Amino acid sequence: MSALATEARVPAPPPPASLDAVLNHPAIWRGGECARVAPAVATGYAELDARLPGSGWPAGAITEIYAERTGVGEVELIMPAAAQLTQAGRWVTLVAPLHVPYAPALATHGVRLERLLLVQTRSTEDNLWACEQALRASSSGAVLLWQDHIHERALRRLQLAAESTSTSLFLFRSTRVAPATPAALRLHVSRADGRTIVRILKRRGGGLPPAIALDLHGSFSRRARAVRLTATPEPLVAALP
Amino acid sequence: MLWLALHFASLPLEVYARAGQPSAAVAIADSAHHIVACNEAALKLGIRRGMAVAAASALSSALHVVPRDGAAEEAALERIAAWAIQFTPTVSIARPAEVLLEIAGSLTLFRGLKYLWAEIQDGLRALGFTASIACAPTPLAAQWFARAGVPVRLRHLDALRASLPDLPIEVTHAAPDALALLENIGVKSVSDCLALPRDGVARRLGQHFLDDLDRALGLLADARAFFTPPSVFKAAQPLPAPAHEAEMLVFAARRLLNELCGFLAATSNGAERLTFTFSHHKLEPTKLTLSLVEATRDVEHLTTVLRERLDRTTLPDAVTALELESELLLPLASRNLSLLHDAGQLKEAATHLIERLRARLGDDAVQGLVRYADHRPERAWRTCKPGTHDVTHTLIAGRPLWLLERPLPLSEVGGVPCYDGRLSRLTRAERIESGWWDGNDVTRDYFIACNPAEALLWIYQERNPNGGWFLHGFFA
Secondary structure, eight states: OHHHHHHHHSOOOOOOOOHHHHHTSTTOOOTTSOOOOOEEEOOSOHHHHHHSGGGSEETTSEEEEEESSTTSSTTGGGHHHHHHHHHTTOEEEEESOSSEEOHHHHHHTTOOGGGEEEEOOSSHHHHHHHHHHHHHSTTEEEEEEEOSOOOHHHHHHHHHHHHHHTOEEEEEEETTSOOOOOOSEEEEEEEETTEEEEEEEEOTTOOOOOOEEEOOSHHHHHHHHHHHHHSOSSHHHHHOO | OOEEEEEOTTHHHHHHHTTSOOOSOEEEEOTTSBEEEEOHHHHHTTOOTTOBHHHHHHHOTTOEEEEOOHHHHHHHHHHHHHHHTTTOSOEEEETTTEEEEEOGGGTTTTTSHHHHHHHHHHHHHHHTOOOEEEEESSHHHHHHHHHHTOOOBOOSHHHHHHHGGGSBGGGGOOOHHHHHHHHHTTOOBHHHHHHSOHHHHHHHHOHHHHHHHHHHHTSSOOOOOOOOOOSSEEEEEEEEEEEOSHHHHHHHHHHHHHHHHHHHHHTTEEEEEEEEEEEESSSOOEEEEEEEEEEEOOHHHHHHHHHHHHHHOOOSSOEEEEEEEEEEEEEOOOOOOOSSOOHHHHHHHHHHHHHHHHHHHOGGGEEEEEEOSOSSGGGSEEEESTTOOOOOOOOOSSOOSEEEEEEEEOEEETTEEESSSBOEEOSOOEEEEEOGGGTOOEEEEEEEEEOTTOOEEEEEEESSSSOOEEEEEEOO
């Protein structure tokens, strides 16, 4: 009797580890999949998160966003992240924005305006300095910089500053600029068929997924697509008064 | 009250020689041509304080006699006082060669007198000054013990009254004729002096001599003027011999950097920009400005930065003197240790960031944003001090993230507005008609539009006979 009880207490040997379990080990990386890194902040777009290492904007690194032209949703792309960061009390610094960041629109996107810092200086040098200061401040969640021409050394300096506090730096550049950068993530943003097309040009872990189409601008943008798909060239122009 | 007196017996020599280690015999002579201080090499030659310069020169022809620089001594005392404020807020300068620190309130912070003493001694050594230190309950007694070179640590008046009488009478620094008189009547120590009848002493030596004795014993109040640190740091240091090598310059500069960092610690500041001026014999001085990424008061860091800069700089000639100036001082608080980021730290970091940005870029370059309750799009926002609370709560849909500072007139082709091609409207008109009360009234029909390249734009048409089209924003 007692012998049986003792036997019953002996734990069953663990089942042999399945291949999946082995592959899920964090130390194992397979070619063709994203690198696993600590997520910074979710982008707010499930399709995009799924294709980014760490399922979000990389923390402590540079994300470069090449907008084909102004007005394709390049800033809107990071609005969910900005909203999330500012709601959590983190500061988001905008350095040298191209135009006035429109407060009512920002508020509508959920950004807490009192956590926004707007820096506009006269020289590139000062902009980069301000950017670096903001990156080094532990209060910062993200820094947004609009600057086409940056010396590679200055960019590396920003990269180090970003790493020191795990703040994300979003660098907006026009597509005319030749890329040679330490950015962890590079995106190309354009618009087609009423949707914002995001192409990942570079990401950690390699492997470039196909372009992602995002519905960024709500109803009017979908309507535009519908019109475009069905109508003859320039149908709406004719409808203008 | 507990007073720590720092007596700098070799101050006249040190203001001259601390920036290097001259191997030659150096003596400092005052205006009456008497030696007031000399270095080791001069001592070996038999040169002593009080000797006439002629007599000293007769002992050795190699002796280098330097005139005393009273202004430099004064400035050095002030910088030592500024440096000492990191140990206690109550620091007083007793000219010509003493600095007094009231340390009763600092003992707990520095874990007792022993550690505080050691810390001050090490700090002074790094500055290149030697001091005899003494601690007593009255400032004058502490000064006297320091002058006598007796490193006492007296905490109570009783102990003071027991040990003070043993001091030689010279430490009182009384007038020379008074000291001569006392010597003639056989008074050698303070105790001999205390044994004399008070009225006779007062009549022959003056009441102030008696008062000094009473102050030292704590019988009379001794009010000291406390030192207030200056708002900027500026220090000059001659080099005993012209130097060219970076290492020698760094050695001398480190003395000044130690002073600067003590000053910064005392005033809770950090320096963000330092200017070194290297003087040359004939040429114009060389200026070297160190701009730091972050305000700091870390001597090691600053020394490293300076060394790097000196390595990259070619000086036109040997350096005869250097000067350190720090004009951009920023508050740099010591931080409490904490494991987690708390809200206070975030706020502090944000404040520091904003202050730093505004300090360099000007207030206009660093702004916050708020909404404003106005229907006119260009008036629905304002810049403000960063962190200003946004009091508006209405959310409006269909507004662009970029607003043009000035609406851009659009050209028209066949009545259709163009921006990189003909625009197609995506929405119905949103009429905004407001502002008749302040003379800036607008009457506009706003549309979201799209050009052939599919950029989303916010355009409007004026509701007046001209009916011009304007671009007002981008849905970026």
